[in-house]
Amino acid sequence: MKSRLKPAAPEESFRFFGTDPDELSRALSTAASPIKVESAANQAMSFDCEFVSAGPVSFGFCTYEGDFRCKLEADSGKFVLFFPLRGNASFKRGNETFESKPGRGFISNGPALGTVRFAGPRQHLVMIVEENEMINRLHRMLEMPVRGPLDFHPDIDLTSGPGLILKDLAEATFSGLAQDAALRQSPLALSNLTGAMTDLILETVPHHFSGELARAAPSPAPRHVKRAIDFMHANISRPISLGDIADACQVSVRSLQKGFKDFKMTTPMTYLQHLRLEAAHKELQQASPALSVAAIALKWGFGHMGRFAVDYKLRFGQSPSQTLRR
Missing domain, CATH: 1.10.10.60 (Homeodomain-like)
Incomplete structure (x- = not known):
């Protein structure tokens, strides 16, 4: 079956589904950040994905069947959080491999996403945050220039605490944007919601600047x-x-x-x-x-x-x- 693109709302949401790895490659890629999808030998695959945009933050809901790999071939300029709902995936970054399954999420580090292997059936929700948005929010929280990579610790516990809250908020936001579109009628509420989620990531997922954020609030500047x-x-x-x-x-x-x-x-x-x-x-x-x-x-x-x-x-x-x- 040939892949088909269905833009539900121009520049706000789109859906693609099919069985061709090359079609999935084209659907997931951008001009600046190509992604190569390769299926395992003699393995059939299928995919059904819907993505929705909320400005600098986007969400996607994807269902996959089959055994295949996705390789990021250039800097994406984005952080991607995976909230697994079903099935397994493994993320290879350098010499390290991280497993992703229900209850255990994963966050990329911008260009360092590397290679992802999906062993279907697999279903997950993703939250995609532009690198510039993440750094700007961190700058406002620290009240100082931010230089260098954030270098998030990739594993996220989704069974309790902040990880579970993030997962629930991501599901609710995607539902509000993709199904009844109720959140699109409240742009201020949507902006506040995605901003709060980004702040929650910065405050609770360990990264290079976590120590600075953990310090007591400084006294007013002279x-x-x-x-x-x-x-x-x-x-x-x-x-x-x-x-x-x-x-x-x-x-x-x-x-x-x-x-x-x-x-x-x-x-x-x-x-x-x-x-x-x-x-x-x-x-x-x-x-x-x-x-x-x-x-x-x-x-x-x-x-x-x-x-x-x-x-x-x-x-x-x-x-x-x-x-x-x-």
Whole structure:
């Protein structure tokens, strides 16, 4: 039986089903992140999947039969959580293999999903969170720039505690989007719900920044740190120096550096660069394709294009040119 795509609501949900591994490959792949599906020798397979979008967070409900593998061939720029309802799957990441079955979930680490083997019958719900959304929410929780991979611990206990809550919320959200679409009539409630789920993942699934989140809430930043941040916002596109910021706050450079280290866990200039990256990202999202990445980068104080591209991808999970083309 040939696979068929059925877009129930354009750009919001779609369903595909069939028996051809190549059709499943095409359905699961994007231009930037191809996925290769290979069935075991002489093994028949079938699939029936429905995906729904809620902005930076999406959900999918999939049923599979047969023995086959899926291999992620490029950085997806997304985190994928698997909530198994029936059957087994194994996720190979580097030299490690993790089993996924009812009661035991799995979370990918963006580009490090690796290879997945399904031994049908298999049924699972997935929650897909854009890397940029995850990092932005973590940044707001920590009140400091986030650099480097999150590196989630892949196993999630779904039988109790936060894992069970996540699973129940994912099922309820998918149902509200895919069946009666009731949640689509309440965009604010939907945004709050998916945001709360993303925060719950960050707060309860161990990752590289869990230690920072576990610390007691910091004391309010001193006045000169707040003044420095206000000055940065007011002069974000101007070539200001560390001395300029210190003078504007009427403190020494040393006091300014200590204030940011103690209350923002970074340096003043790194914090300024973070603000400028945010500004460049916002303009790239809204700009006409006729504008160049270089022009936007220069506007926001980035003179070295190579360094800008590296820092931008670390922060947002994609290159500046990919953001501009969207």
